[in-house]
Amino acid sequence: MTSVSLTYYQRVMLWNLIGAAKAPSLKEASVYLRVMEKIRLTDQESAESQFLSDNNGVSWRLPSPGYGNKTVELEESEVKALTTAIEAAPEIRVADAEWMIKVLEQAKEKVEA
Secondary structure (H helix, E strand, O other): OEEEEEOHHHHHHHHHHHHHOOOOOHHHHHHHHHHHHHHOOOHHHHHHOOOEEEOOEEEOOOOOOOOOOEEEEEOHHHHHHHHHHHHOOOOOOHHHHHHHHHHHHHHHHHHHO
């Protein structure tokens, strides 16, 4: 198992990124779904952060600094799915590249250790 620490922002962005990823088969899609389930916001987090999603994007208001940060435990296949989704993401916003690189470094560091 690999532990990856994610901020609220990273969780929201990764959930959207992984949800938009393409999988070559239903079997591989199920791995992406497991990752999404582990990183998704809980109903309580959505309510407490006033999370809203519509066609114009997403918005939220964190009740405290560090709210929604979470460490997730990922199996090897889940780490591979996570890194594949990040590395294959089209048209990366430069502002997102920094946190994406940090997530990749965390995941790969713990796999290679």
